[in-house]
Amino acid sequence: MDEFYIGVMSGTSLDGIDIAFCEIKPHSFELLYSAAYPFDKELKVDILSAINTPTTLKSIGELDTRLGKMYADAIENFIYEKKIDKHKISAIGLHGQTLWHEPNSEYPFSMQLGNPSVVTAQTGVRVVTDFRQKDIALGGQGAPFAPAFHNYLFSKLNGNVAVLNIGGMANLTILGDELIGYDTGCGNVLIDYWISQNNSVTYDEDGKWAKSGVVNTDLLKLMLKEPYFSKEAPKSTGRELFNGKWLKRQLELFSLKRGGNSHIKNRDVQATLLELTVHSIANEVKKTSTDLLIVCGGGVKNSYLMERLKNELSGIEVVSSDECGVSSEFMEAMAFAWLAYERVHKRCVKLSSVTGASKDSILGAIYE
Incomplete structure (x- = not known):
C-alpha cells in the first residue's frame, strides 16, 4: 500500500526549513515534492541567544511555541503550493530545532524545540517527533540519525x-x-x-x-x-x-x-x-x-x-x-519522513551500532 509522509528539517545552521513530501512503499522510497522556506530572522537571533547566554524557562517555552508556529506555517504553505491532499498524508516527521545536545553528561539529554501539538492542531495532520531521547535513554548518543537512512538508500551499492x-x-x-x-x-x-x-x-x-x-x-x-x-x-x-x-x-x-x-x-x-x-x-x-x-x-x-x-x-x-539520484539538499528532510514511517509501523531503527545505545528501538513519539 502506498503511503505519503512529509519530512521537516531545520539544522544547526538555522538557515531554513526543508520540507519533503515522499511516497513510501515497503520496498521503495520516492521524493515527490520538496521546498525550502526561510527561517524567521528574529527567531534565529533569539535561538542563538538562548544557546549562547543565560535564559529563562519562559523564553524556552515561548521559543518552543514560536518554532511550532513557524513549522506549521511552512508546512501549510507547502501543502497549499504543491496542491497536496491533507487526507493522504499519513504523518509529518518533524525533527525540531536543536538547542542543546548533551548525551555525555550525568543526566544526558538532547533538546529539540518546535511544539508538535501546535503543528498538529494547525495542520490537522498527525506529527511524529522526539526521535532522539529514547536512544539516549538506552545509553546512546541520540545522533547522528542520518546513517540509518543512508544505509536504507545506498546499502546495495x-x-x-x-x-x-x-x-x-x-x-x-x-x-x-x-x-x-x-x-x-x-x-x-x-x-x-x-x-x-x-x-x-x-x-x-x-x-x-x-x-x-x-x-x-x-x-x-x-x-x-x-x-x-x-x-x-x-x-x-x-x-x-x-x-x-x-x-x-x-x-x-x-x-x-x-x-x-x-x-x-x-x-x-x-x-x-x-x-x-x-x-x-x-x-x-x-x-x-x-x-x-x-x-x-x-x-x-x-x-x-x-x-x-x-x-x-x-x-x-x-x-x-x-x-x-537522491537530492543532496533534502536528504535530511527525507530521512525524517522515513523515520516517521518506521515509527508509525512500530519498527526498530537499526542505530545502536552508530549511537552506542544498548539496543535498537522504536524511535519517536506520535501526536495524533
Missing part, C-alpha cells in the same frame, strides 16, 4: 561506500556489515558564523571569501587539536561545542602563542575555517577503506569546499548524492 552529510555539523556514515556513523565535527557552522560577523551575509557563497584568503597552517594545527576530533566513536556534537566562543578561544590561544602579536586577516581566518572542515572530515575518511564518498547537505552547494575535499581525498571518488 557495490564497493566500499561512505556517505557524508555537511550541514551545520558534519556526519559520516560507513556502510558495511556493521553500520558505523558519527559526527566528524563542524561543517558549515563556523564558516557561516565568521562571515556573518564580518561581512554581514549569512553564508560564504561558493566559498568565494575563503578562496580569497590564505590558510594559516599554524592556526589550523591549533584548531585540529580540539579533543573532540581525536575522540573515538560513537560521538556526536553541536553548537554547544563548536560556536563563536570556541572560535574566539582558538584565536586568543593563537595570539598568545605568537606573543600577543598575531594579526591575521579576516579572510585568512575564513580560509582556515574552511580547511578545518575539510581536514576534520578527510582525516576520518582516510581511516576507512572508502572508495566512493557520497556527499549531501548544504555543504554540497559550496563549490570551493567540495573542490578542496576532492583534492584532499585524491584516490577516492567524491560525488554529490544528486549524482546518485
Whole structure:
C-alpha cells in the first residue's frame, strides 16, 4: 500500500526549513515534492541567544511555541503550493530545532524545540517527533540519525561506500556489515558564523571569501587539536561545542602563542575555517577503506569546499548524492519522513551500532 509522509528539517545552521513530501512503499522510497522556506530572522537571533547566554524557562517555552508556529506555517504553505491532499498524508516527521545536545553528561539529554501539538492542531495532520531521547535513554548518543537512512538508500551499492552529510555539523556514515556513523565535527557552522560577523551575509557563497584568503597552517594545527576530533566513536556534537566562543578561544590561544602579536586577516581566518572542515572530515575518511564518498547537505552547494575535499581525498571518488539520484539538499528532510514511517509501523531503527545505545528501538513519539 502506498503511503505519503512529509519530512521537516531545520539544522544547526538555522538557515531554513526543508520540507519533503515522499511516497513510501515497503520496498521503495520516492521524493515527490520538496521546498525550502526561510527561517524567521528574529527567531534565529533569539535561538542563538538562548544557546549562547543565560535564559529563562519562559523564553524556552515561548521559543518552543514560536518554532511550532513557524513549522506549521511552512508546512501549510507547502501543502497549499504543491496542491497536496491533507487526507493522504499519513504523518509529518518533524525533527525540531536543536538547542542543546548533551548525551555525555550525568543526566544526558538532547533538546529539540518546535511544539508538535501546535503543528498538529494547525495542520490537522498527525506529527511524529522526539526521535532522539529514547536512544539516549538506552545509553546512546541520540545522533547522528542520518546513517540509518543512508544505509536504507545506498546499502546495495557495490564497493566500499561512505556517505557524508555537511550541514551545520558534519556526519559520516560507513556502510558495511556493521553500520558505523558519527559526527566528524563542524561543517558549515563556523564558516557561516565568521562571515556573518564580518561581512554581514549569512553564508560564504561558493566559498568565494575563503578562496580569497590564505590558510594559516599554524592556526589550523591549533584548531585540529580540539579533543573532540581525536575522540573515538560513537560521538556526536553541536553548537554547544563548536560556536563563536570556541572560535574566539582558538584565536586568543593563537595570539598568545605568537606573543600577543598575531594579526591575521579576516579572510585568512575564513580560509582556515574552511580547511578545518575539510581536514576534520578527510582525516576520518582516510581511516576507512572508502572508495566512493557520497556527499549531501548544504555543504554540497559550496563549490570551493567540495573542490578542496576532492583534492584532499585524491584516490577516492567524491560525488554529490544528486549524482546518485537522491537530492543532496533534502536528504535530511527525507530521512525524517522515513523515520516517521518506521515509527508509525512500530519498527526498530537499526542505530545502536552508530549511537552506542544498548539496543535498537522504536524511535519517536506520535501526536495524533
